[in-house]
Amino acid sequence: MRFNKFLVLFSIISFMMFLGSSSSFAKKPLKIGSFLAVTGPASFLGDPELKTLQMYIEEINAKGGVDGHKIEFVHYDTKGKAKEAKNFVNRLIKKDRVDVIIGGTTSGNTLAVIDIVQRAKVPFISLAGSIKIVEPVKKWVFKTPHTDKMAAQKIFEDMKKRGITKIALITGNGGFDKSGRAQCLALAPKYGIKIVADEQYNNSDTDMTTQLTKIRATDAQAILNFGFGKAPAIVAKNAKQLGIKLPIYESHGVASKKFIELAGDAANGIRLPAAALIVADQLPDTDPQKSVLLSYKKKFEAKYGPVSTFGGHAYDALFIVVNAVKRAGVIDRAKIRDEIEKTKGFVGTGGVFNMSPTDHLGLGLDAFKMIEIQNGKWKLLY
Amino acid sequence: MKRLLGFYIFSFITLVLPILFPDNYYVTVVGLTVLINISLAVSLNLLMGYAGQISLGHAAFFGLGAYSSAIFTIKYGFSPWTAITFGLLIVFLLSYILSRPILKLKGHYLAMATLGLGIIVHIFFVQADEITGGPDGISGLPTLSIFGFPIDTDLKWYFVFALFMLITVLLSLNIADSRAGRALSAVHGSEIAAQMMGIDTAKVKSRIFVFSALIACIAGSLFAHQQNFVSPESFSFFFSIELVTMVVLGGLGSTFGAVVGAFILSILPELLIVFEDFEVLIFGAILMVIMIFLPEGLFVAIKNKIAYLAFKRYQKEVANATS
Amino acid sequence: MDQLLQFFISGLTVGSIYALVALGFSIIYNASDVVNFAQGEFVMIGAMSAIFMLKAGIPYPLAIFLAILTSATVGLCLEKFAIEPAKRATVVTTIIITIGASIFLRGAALLIWGKDIYGLPPFTDNTPIHIGRATMLPQNLWVMLGTAFLVIVVKYFFDKTRVGKAILACSYNKKAAYLVGINVKTMLLIAYGLSAALGAVAGVLIAPITFMTYGAGVMLGLKGFCAAILGGMGNSMGAVLGGVILGIVETVGAGFISSGYKDAIAFFVILLVLFFKPSGILGKGEVERV
Numbered sequence: 001m002r003f004n005k006f007l008v009l010f011s012i013i014s015f016m017m018f019l020g021s022s023s024s025f026a027k028k029p030l031k032i033g034s035f036l037a038v039t040g041p042a043s044f045l046g047d048p049e050l051k052t053l054q055m056y057i058e059e060i061n062a063k064g065g066v067d068g069h070k071i072e073f074v075h076y077d078t079k080g081k082a083k084e085a086k087n088f089v090n091r092l093i094k095k096d097r098v099d100v101i102i103g104g105t106t107s108g109n110t111l112a113v114i115d116i117v118q119r120a121k122v123p124f125i126s127l128a129g130s131i132k133i134v135e136p137v138k139k140w141v142f143k144t145p146h147t148d149k150m151a152a153q154k155i156f157e158d159m160k161k162r163g164i165t166k167i168a169l170i171t172g173n174g175g176f177d178k179s180g181r182a183q184c185l186a187l188a189p190k191y192g193i194k195i196v197a198d199e200q201y202n203n204s205d206t207d208m209t210t211q212l213t214k215i216r217a218t219d220a221q222a223i224l225n226f227g228f229g230k231a232p233a234i235v236a237k238n239a240k241q242l243g244i245k246l247p248i249y250e251s252h253g254v255a256s257k258k259f260i261e262l263a264g265d266a267a268n269g270i271r272l273p274a275a276a277l278i279v280a281d282q283l284p285d286t287d288p289q290k291s292v293l294l295s296y297k298k299k300f301e302a303k304y305g306p307v308s309t310f311g312g313h314a315y316d317a318l319f320i321v322v323n324a325v326k327r328a329g330v331i332d333r334a335k336i337r338d339e340i341e342k343t344k345g346f347v348g349t350g351g352v353f354n355m356s357p358t359d360h361l362g363l364g365l366d367a368f369k370m371i372e373i374q375n376g377k378w379k380l381l382y
Numbered sequence: 383m384k385r386l387l388g389f390y391i392f393s394f395i396t397l398v399l400p401i402l403f404p405d406n407y408y409v410t411v412v413g414l415t416v417l418i419n420i421s422l423a424v425s426l427n428l429l430m431g432y433a434g435q436i437s438l439g440h441a442a443f444f445g446l447g448a449y450s451s452a453i454f455t456i457k458y459g460f461s462p463w464t465a466i467t468f469g470l471l472i473v474f475l476l477s478y479i480l481s482r483p484i485l486k487l488k489g490h491y492l493a494m495a496t497l498g499l500g501i502i503v504h505i506f507f508v509q510a511d512e513i514t515g516g517p518d519g520i521s522g523l524p525t526l527s528i529f530g531f532p533i534d535t536d537l538k539w540y541f542v543f544a545l546f547m548l549i550t551v552l553l554s555l556n557i558a559d560s561r562a563g564r565a566l567s568a569v570h571g572s573e574i575a576a577q578m579m580g581i582d583t584a585k586v587k588s589r590i591f592v593f594s595a596l597i598a599c600i601a602g603s604l605f606a607h608q609q610n611f612v613s614p615e616s617f618s619f620f621f622s623i624e625l626v627t628m629v630v631l632g633g634l635g636s637t638f639g640a641v642v643g644a645f646i647l648s649i650l651p652e653l654l655i656v657f658e659d660f661e662v663l664i665f666g667a668i669l670m671v672i673m674i675f676l677p678e679g680l681f682v683a684i685k686n687k688i689a690y691l692a693f694k695r696y697q698k699e700v701a702n703a704t705s
Numbered sequence: 706m707d708q709l710l711q712f713f714i715s716g717l718t719v720g721s722i723y724a725l726v727a728l729g730f731s732i733i734y735n736a737s738d739v740v741n742f743a744q745g746e747f748v749m750i751g752a753m754s755a756i757f758m759l760k761a762g763i764p765y766p767l768a769i770f771l772a773i774l775t776s777a778t779v780g781l782c783l784e785k786f787a788i789e790p791a792k793r794a795t796v797v798t799t800i801i802i803t804i805g806a807s808i809f810l811r812g813a814a815l816l817i818w819g820k821d822i823y824g825l826p827p828f829t830d831n832t833p834i835h836i837g838r839a840t841m842l843p844q845n846l847w848v849m850l851g852t853a854f855l856v857i858v859v860k861y862f863f864d865k866t867r868v869g870k871a872i873l874a875c876s877y878n879k880k881a882a883y884l885v886g887i888n889v890k891t892m893l894l895i896a897y898g899l900s901a902a903l904g905a906v907a908g909v910l911i912a913p914i915t916f917m918t919y920g921a922g923v924m925l926g927l928k929g930f931c932a933a934i935l936g937g938m939g940n941s942m943g944a945v946l947g948g949v950i951l952g953i954v955e956t957v958g959a960g961f962i963s964s965g966y967k968d969a970i971a972f973f974v975i976l977l978v979l980f981f982k983p984s985g986i987l988g989k990g991e992v993e994r995v
Contacts (some may be wrong), residue, residue, distance in 0.1 A: 039662070040920070043820040076655060082519065082613045087411060087652075095407040108613055109517050115521060115610050128519070173508055174964070175517035182511070200509075200965035203925040206722055206915035209715040209840075210956040211964050213708055230822045230916040241833045241840055242711075262824050262916055436797070483980045490740055491988075494934040495979050498972035505969040619927075623804065630801045659816055666809025670787050673802045677794035 004081040006122075027068040028331050032057070032321065033075075036127070037105040040079035041174070041203065041229060044256065044271030046105040048311030049127055050075060051304050052296075053102065056318055066325050074098060082112035092258035093120045099331055102317045104128050108175040110334040114141055123337040125317040127310075129252075130179045134360040142340055142360040144316040144350055146275065146368055148180040148226075149187070151251050154273035154368045156191040158381075159222060161270040162247070168197035168220035170211055170235060177203070180251055196220050203231050209238045209269070222246050228253030233262035240266040247271065252368070256308035260376050268375065273368040274310040275350045279380040288347050296349055312349030320346060320353065388638060389555060393548050400540045408652070410536040415545035416648040418605050421550045421630040421645035424637055425597035428554055430626070431635035432563060433590045434570030435485060436493050438622050439500030443595040445507060445617025446473050448600025452520040452612045453513060462526045466603045468598060478594035481588040500619050507614035519613025526607040539608045544603060545624060550597055554637040570635075631672060633679025642681040708951035710995040712960040713953065718845040720952020721852045722915070725907040726929025727936065727944035728855055729900050734939045735863065736872045736896035739799045743783065743807040744904055746814075749919065751776040751905025756823045765826075773905040779810070780901025783856060784894050807922070814919035825912040844913045851910045855903065859941040863901075865929060872877020872896055876939075935975050937988025946986055951975070 001371045035055060037046035057071045065071060074096045085104065085196050091115065092098045100123050104110030107130035112131070117124040118141050124314040126133050126143040129151075133143050159167065165190075171181040181198075199211035212235070215223060223246050225235050232254045239248060244377035248270045250259075255274035260267045276283060296315055300307045323346065324339035325331065343362060346353040351367025370381040403409045425441045440557075450469030454460045460468070484495050507514045514520065526533045526542075533542055557563045565586050568576035573583050606612045624647060632643025650668065654661045676683035726748055731740040755772035760766060782939075783806055791802060828847050833840040862869040872892045874882040883889050907925075908917070915921075928951065937949025951971055958970035978986065 039659075039815060039820060044822070047820055076657070077661075081609070083609070083616045086609060086611070087415065090411045091407055094405070094411065108615070111518050111521060112611050112613060132518070173517070178508075178516045179518060179646065182516075193783055199959075200963075202968060204921070206911065209718075209721045210712055210959045213711040213715070214964075221942055230918070233824075233916065234824075238928060241842055243833070243840065258822060262822060321421055409861060420953055485981055487878060487983050490938055491934060491979055491983055491985065493740075494931065497978050498931075502969045502972050502976075505972075508971075509965045536837040601913055604723055630797055634797065649916055660812070662815060663812030666805050666807070666812055670809060673794065673798055673805060674787055674791040677791050698815030 008338075012348075014280065024295055027065075027070075029072045030066055030069040030325055030331055031072045031074065031096065031098040032318075033092035033096055033101045034054065034073065034103040035076045035078050035085055035092065035101070036103050036110070037080035037109065038077040040081070042077070042080040042106045044229065044258065044308070045127075045310045046077070046080070048300075048304070049105060049314040052300065052311040052314040054316055055299065055303060057313065059292050060322065063098070066322050067329070069325065069331060078105070080109065080110055082108050082178075083264060083374075085109035085112050093117075093122055099333055100321050100336060101125070101319065102127065102314065106175055107133065107179055107245075110141075110143075114138060117141065119179045121337075122333055123321075123340055125320065125340070128316060129176060131183065132179070137358060137360050140337060142317075142320075142365050143356065144253060144320070144348065144353070144361070145310075145313040146273075146350060146363060147361065148176070148251070149183045150363070150365055151180065151226075151273050152183040152187045153365060154251050154370060155224060156193055158370050159193060159249070160191055162222075164221045164247070165192060166194050166196050166218075167222045167224050168199070168215040168218055168222050168225060168246075169195050170197075170199045170201070170208070170215065170225050170227075172201055172203040172229075172231050174203050174228070176253055177227045180253075184224065184226060192381060201231060201235075201328050203229055205229070205231065206234070207238065208235050209242060210243050212238050212244060216242060216244055220246060222249060224249045226251045226253070230262060233259055233267075234267040236263040236270060252309065255371075256310070257306045260373060265376070267373045269373065271370060271372045271381070274378075275312060275367070276309065276369050276380075277309045277312045277349050278378045279369060279371060282378075282380040288352065291348070292347050293349055309349070316346075316348030316350050319348065385559070386552075386555065387478075389548075389552060391553070392638070392641070396544050396548065397541075400544075402539055404537055408649075410540055412649060412652050413540055414543055414608060416645055417540070417547045418601055419625075419628065419644040419648045420641050421543075421547045421601045422549050422598055422625055423632070423640040424547075424554045426602070426625050427629045427637060427640035428557060428566075428590055429439075429594045429627050431640070432558060432566040432570060433587055435587055435591065436489075436626070437496040437518040437594075438493050438619065438626060439496035439498075439503075440598055441617045441619065441622040442500040442503035442595070442599035443473050443477065444602040444605070444621075445503060445612075445614070446476070447599035448606035448612045448617065449507060449514060449602075450599075451603040451606040452523055455524055456520055456522060461523060462603075462607060466600065469599050471602050473599040474592060477592045478588070479589040482584060485587045485591060486586070497619060497622070500622050504614055504618050507617065509644075514610075514614070517614060519611060521611040522653050523607050523610050526604075533607070538599070543604065543608070546600065551637055551641065552641075553597075558637065560588070567635075596643065613691070617667075625668065631669070631680060632686075633682030636679065636682050636685075638685075639679045639681040643679070646680065655676050707838040708960065710837055712956045714836065714839050714841050716953030716956035717857075717949060718776070718841060718848065718914075718952070720932075720949035721845070721849045721927045721945075722907075722911050722925075722948075723932040723951050724945040724948025725848065725852045725855070725910065726904070726925050727932035727948050728859060728941060729904040729907060730938050731859065731941050731944055732872075732896050732900040732903065734876075734933075736875050736893055737789060737799070738796050738876055738937075739803065740930065741897075741900065742800060742803040742926065743810060744900065744929060745922030745924070746807045746810040747776050747780060747901040747904025747922075748908040748911075748925050748929075749814060749917060749922035750901075751808065751908030752777055752825065752917040752921075753818050753823070753908075753919065754905075755909045756825055756912065756917060757818060759825065765828075769909050772909055773902050774962065776903040776905030776908070777898045780897040780899075780904075781894060783901070784897035786799045788893065804818065807926070811919060811922065818919055822916050824910075824916045825909070827913040842914070844910075848914070851906065852948075855906065856941050856945050858938040863941070868892070868895060870987060899986045931972075931975060934985055936976060937985030940985075940987045943985060943987035950986075954987065 078084040082218045104126045107128040110126040110128040131147040131149040171177040252273040252274045283290045328335040343355040351363045353362040355362035447469045451465045486655035539556035633639025754775045757766035758761045827844040867951045932948035936943025959967035
C-alpha cells in the first residue's frame with residue numbers, strides 16, 4: 001500500500017517535472033472515480049478490483065495516458081455499505097467532479113447510487129452482479145460482470161444435461177445470495193426443475209448442518225448453493241460430514257482459489273459457472289480471450305498473488321472506458337457514454353462484449369464456462 | 383433568553399452555513415448525515431441520558447420510519463405524508479406495547495432486550511423480500527412536498543433536516559427543564575427513591591421511550607425520502623451502537639453533548655478517508671482517547687472546564703475587590 | 706427422529722461455540738461490571754495469530770500456546786493503556802472504551818493479517834463420528850470438551866482461589882476491596898489478561914470449524930454476549946447453559962420453522978426469557994441500593 005502511494009507520488013513528481021521541462025501543453029486529464037467495497041464482507045471482491053484498477057491506470061499513465069490524457073484516479077472504500085456508497089458517489093460527482101465512475105462492488109451498493117448517476121448524468125460502469133442493474137436499461141448505467149440470472153441459467157442447463165429435475169436450494173442472507181435465490185426460483189420452472197427445499201443461512205453462521213439435514217430428508221437430486229465468502233466452504237464441508245453424496249453446484253461467487261483452500265477435499269466434484277479467467281490455460285489456443293486472460297493473470301499474479309475473476313471485471317470496465325474515450329476523442333461525459341454504448345467486439349476477461357442501446361452488459365451465456373473442481377483444481381468442462 | 387442562548391447561537395450557525403456554502407460537499411452531503419444523526423442522538427439521549435435507560439435498538443425505530451415511508455408510498459401508492467402517519471402509528475403501537483416489559487429490565491439485560499428488538503426488526507427488513515425488497519432494499523421514493531413546495535435538492539433537504547433537528551433539540555432542552563424532565567432525572571438517579579416520591583416510574587419511562595422512538599421514526603421517514611432509497615444495513619445494530627457511542631462521546635445527559643457527539647462521529651470518517659487502510663485503526667484510537675481522558679464526554683468536559691475557569695476568575699475578582 | 710437428533714447435535718456444536726465465547730465475558734464482568742465489547746476481537750486475535758504462526762512454520766501446539774499468549778498480552782495492554790488511565794470512567798464510559806478498542810483491534814488486524822479468510826487444520830483426524838444417522842466432527846468434540854474444561858476452571862477460579870475471590874470483591878465494592886488490602890489495579894489487570902487468554906482458546910478451538918477473518922470477532926462476540934445474558938451475566942455455568950440453549954433454539958427453529966428467520970426466533974426466545982426472568986436463567990436478581 002505504502003509502496004503504491006510512493007509509486008503514485010513518484011509518478012506525479014516525474015510528471016510535473018516533465019511538464020516543467022516540456023513547453024507542450026498538457027491535455028485535460030481523464031478523471032475516473034471509483035467506490036469499491038475494499039474492506040468489509042465483500043472485500044474479496046472489492047480488493048482485487050481496486051488493485052486491478054490501480055495497476056493498469058499506473059501502466060496507462062506511464063505510457064503517456066489515453067491519447068495524451070493522463071488518468072486521474074479517485075477511490076473510496078464503501079465497506080460494502082449502501083449509505084456510504086451514496087455519500088461517496090455524491091462526493092465523486094460534486095467534490096471530485098469525475099468524468100466516469102467505475103465501481104459499486106456489490107449489487108446493493110450499485111442499486112443505491114443509480115438514481116444519483118442518472119440525475120447527474122455521469123457514465124457509470126458497475127462491477128456488481130445483479131440483473132436489476134441493467135434490466136430495465138438505464139441510460140447512464142453499464143456493467144461488466146455476468147449476471148446472477150446467467151449463472152442460474154448456466155447451472156440449470158448443466159443440470160438438465162445430467163437429467164436432474166429436483167434440487168434443493170441453499171442460500172445466504174446477503175444481497176448477492178438473495179438476488180441469486182430469486183433468479184433461481186423464477187427460472188427453475190422454465191427448465192423443468194422443481195425446487196424441493198429452499199433453505200437459508202446467515203453469512204456469518206458457523207454451521208449449516210441443520211439446513212443440510214433437512215435437505216437430506218428430501219428427494220433432491222442435487223444441491224444448489226448460491227453464496228460467497230466462507231459460507232459456501234462451510235456448506236461443502238458440512239455436506240461431506242453428513243455423508244451427503246448429491247452433486248453440489250455453486251455460483252460464480254466462489255470462483256477464487258480461496259474457496260478450494262477453505263473447503264479442502266470437500267470441494268472436489270463441485271460444479272460452478274465462472275468466467276474463463278480461472279481456467280485460462282485450459283482454453284484452446286483459438287479462443288480469442290486466451291491471450292487477454294493470460295496477460296492479465298500474469299501481470300496481476302506478478303504483483304499481488306493469486307488472481308480471481310472479480311478483479312477481471314474491473315479490467316473490463318477500465319478498458320471499455322479507455323476505448324470509449326479514444327473513440328470519443330474528447331473528455332466529455334455524454335460523448336463517453338455514447339461510445340461506451342457502442343462497444344463492439346471488445347475482448348475482456350469476462351467474455352466478448354457487444355453492447356447496444358438495449359443491452360448495457362453485452363455478454364452472452366457463452367461467456368460463462370462450466371467448471372468442475374477436481375483434485376483441488378479448476379477443470380474446464382465446456 | 384439566557385436559558386436558550388446556546389440554542390439560538392447553534393440555530394444561527396446551522397442555518398447560516400448553507401447560505402455561505404450552498405454547494406459545498408461537506409455542507410450539503412455530509413451535513414445531511416450530520417443533521418439526521420444529531421436528531422437521532424438527541425432523541426436517544428432523552429432515554430439514555432435523562433431517564434438512564436440504555437437502548438441498543440434505536441436504529442430499529444429509525445428503520446421502521448424509513449421503511450414505512452418506502453413501502454406505503456411505493457407499494458401501496460399512498461402520499462408521503464399519509465405514509466409518515468402510518469409509520470408513526472406503527473412505531474407508536476410497537477414502542478408502547480413493548481415499553482413496559484422491556485423497561486422493567488435493568489442494565490445489561492435492558493441492553494440485551496433492546497439489542498434483540500433491533501436485530502429482529504433488521505432480520506425482518508432483510509428476510510421479508512416481498513414487502514421490504516430484501517438486502518437490496520427499495521429505491522425510487524417519491525419527492526416529499528411541504529405545503530406544495532417540493533423538496534428536490536440537497537440544499538432544500540438541508541433546511542428540512544436542520545429544522546427538524548432544531549425542533550428536536552429545542553424539545554429536548556425544554557423537557558430537561560420541565561417537571562417531566564425532573565421526574566426523569568429522579569428515575570435516573572434512583573428508581574426506588576423516585577417511586578417513594580410518588581413518581582409513577584414505569585409510566586415516566588414508558589412515555590419517554592415512546593417519545594424518543596417517534597422522533598427516530600420521523601427522522602427515518604425524512605431520511606428515506608432524502609436518500610430516495612432504503613436498505614437494511616442503514617438500520618443494523620451497528621448503527622444503534624454508533625448512536626449510543628455518539629451520546630456518550632459528547633456527554634451523557636446533555637442535549638448539546640449528544641449534538642457534539644453526533645457531529646464528531648459523523649464527520650470523523652469523512653476526514654479519515656485519506657488514511658485508507660489505517661482509517662479503522664485511527665477511528666478506534668480517537669474514540670478511545672476521548673473517552674479515556676474525558677470520560678464525562680467531550681462537550682460536558684469542555685463546558686465544566688469553562689465553568690471552572692469562570693468560577694476561578696470570579697473568585698479572583700472577589701478576592702481583589704475585598705483586599 | 707433422525708433429524709431431531711441431528712438438530713440437537715448441531716445445536717450443541719453451535720451452542721458450545723457461543724458458550725466458549727460467553728465464558729470470556731464473565732471474568733471482566735465479574736471484576737468490574739463492564740461488558741467488554743472487544744471480547745470477540747480477543748477470539749479473532751487468538752485464531753488469527755495461531756493461523757499465521759502455523760503458516761510461519763511454528764509447530765501446531767507451540768503456535769496455539771503463543772497465540773494464547775499474544776491475545777493475553779493484548780488484553781493486558783488494553784487494561785494498562787486504556788482502562789486504567791480512565792480513572793473517572795463510569796461503567797457506560799468504560800463500555801464505550803471497549804467499543805473503541807474493538808474497532809481499533811479490528812483495524813490493526815486488518816493491517817497485519819489482511820482481509821482474507823483463513824482456516825486452521827483440525828486438531829485431530831477429520832472423520833465424522835456417527836451417532837445413529839447423525840454425525841459430528843471430532844473438532845466439535847474438542848470444542849465441547851474445551852468448554853466443559855474451561856467452565857470448571859473458571860468456576861474453580863472464582864469460588865476457590867484467593868485471586869478469583871479478590872476479583873469478585875472488586876466488582877461488589879471497589880472501595881471496600883481496597884480497604885481490606887486487595888490491589889484493585891492488579892486484579893483488573895489479571896481479569897483482562899485471563900479474559901483475553903480465554904477468548905484466544907475459544908478462537909483456536911473454533912477456527913478449524915468456522916474459518917476466520919479480521920472481522921469475524923463481531924458476530925462471535927455478539928452471540929457470546931447473548932448467551933452470557935441469557936444464562937445470567939457473570940455466572941460461568943449460566944454462560945454455558947445460555948450458549949447451549951441459544952444454539953439449540955437456533956437449530957430447532959431453523960429445522961422446524963424457518964432457516965431464514967432462525968436468528969429472529971432465537972432473539973424472540975431471549976426476549977421472552979428476559980420478560981419472565983429479568984436477570985437471565987441462572988442470574989441472581991439485583992437489589993438496587995437507594
